[in-house]
Amino acid sequence: MAMDELNFGDRLMGHLVDGVEGTPYQAAVLHLSEQHGVRVEVPYVSRDGGGQFEHVERWFRGMSVPSNLLLHTANGPVSLFGVTWAGYSENSGQNLSLGNLKPAEAVLAERDGELSDGLTVQTVRSRLDGLNDWTGLEATDEDRETDEEHRIRTITYRLRSPDELVWSQGEATMTLRADWTAAHHTDGYNRAVELSDNVVLESAFVDGPRSFHEHFAAQRKIASLLVFLYGRPISFREHRVQDERFASRLLNGKTYNHPFVELISDRTVRERLTPVPSRKELDRPLAHMTQIGADGLATWAANYDTWRRFILPSAGVLGRRGAFIEDRVVSTSMSLEAAGGLIGKCPGEEETYTPRRMKTTATYVFRCLYVLRIGWGDYIASDVGLARAIANNYNDVKHADRGDFPDSKYTYLVSSTNSMLVRLLALYLTGKGDDLLKFYRNGRELWSIQQRFGGVGVRVTDEGKWEEVSNEDNLRDS
Incomplete structure (x- = not known):
């Protein structure tokens, strides 16, 4: 019998098998907790004169743990892979000890073949x-x-x-x-x-x-x-794996199925929380699967490794609840810098250079704006102005020698604008930019950004400065 799933709070008692001939089975408890993920607790007797727990004592005192183990439970077998030492405690008065093991992956099934083989699945x-x-x-x-x-x-x-x-x-x-x-x-x-x-x-x-x-x-x-x-x-909420080494069999040993069985990974188990x-x-993704298509997904994946310095900082901050607006500015601006370097020189970027014709942070932001060609409306005078405003805010947030943090209302606007920019650049990396960005290029899908500028009551000038606008201007723009 096999288990179908394991949930937080579940505890399974059973016996560990290490695959070494002649080694006694060892009692253990597998626990899936919100704090630690999958852990295996192993009670044993220290300095056991009979030798029953000698191998277990080596595991914990010598920190020499078998990389793979199998736990037989009344609910079914659990295969443990990438097992590492997670500490132990001893009660010297009674020689009773408790060791802890941490598997990288736990599969709710028994695998055919050598237990020591690394985990691979089809x-x-x-x-x-x-x-x-x-x-x-x-x-x-x-x-x-x-x-x-x-x-x-x-x-x-x-x-x-x-x-x-x-x-x-x-x-x-x-x-x-x-x-x-x-x-x-x-x-x-x-x-x-x-x-x-x-x-x-x-x-x-x-x-x-x-x-x-x-x-x-x-x-x-x-x-x-x-x-x-x-x-x-x-x-990620769930992983299931299929491989011919994880087989379902009849009583006579004949294989009748290779089912998908649950795998719990230490990489993703806490995402369930x-x-x-x-x-x-x-309800409002920038684009649906049918708009991107198989070729767009393949293009995104092909670009992924080259564009990692753009993708990872922004995916990290967008994928984190409760990030401060300053965190968003720093991470998304890092992404825009990386993207600008990959995009290369664009017409008109010379306006963002220093007097000595050196590229600036604004140069890299401008390149992103140039390839996107977004229609911002009256709240942003030009791409050069917006690039300068983003670069100034980013550097003011990042560098302590510039004094106090910039005004939070400006940081809020840069955070919102940057978040939209990196999301639109992700569309660009699917190779479907001309189709997917057209509504943003004519300004029809940027009402949320425009509302934020209107709510704060400012616009960005060509010089990258923040200029207050009157209520009459707000009404006219809306």
């Missing part, structure tokens, strides 16, 4: 925030029949082969598909059938099984794109 399926609405993929249909008085007589749900989008991402084949499941729940009081229809992100490599880290790195590229598209945190976003929080 396919990883993951669930992330926002995938259902962003993709629009579904695997269920609903039909209702009514009588003459329009009362519902029957409801039919049809589960069908899932829709999917497939693209190549280096050596990986990536798939977005709607995945349905049906579960029956019955007890002495209630009877229910639960149908789930959720989109998963799937990765597989053309040359066969790869480590979970390699699968995750490929999937993280798409998760980062979603952070830019939504402008908010996007969390973030609040699930509401539909309202995910």
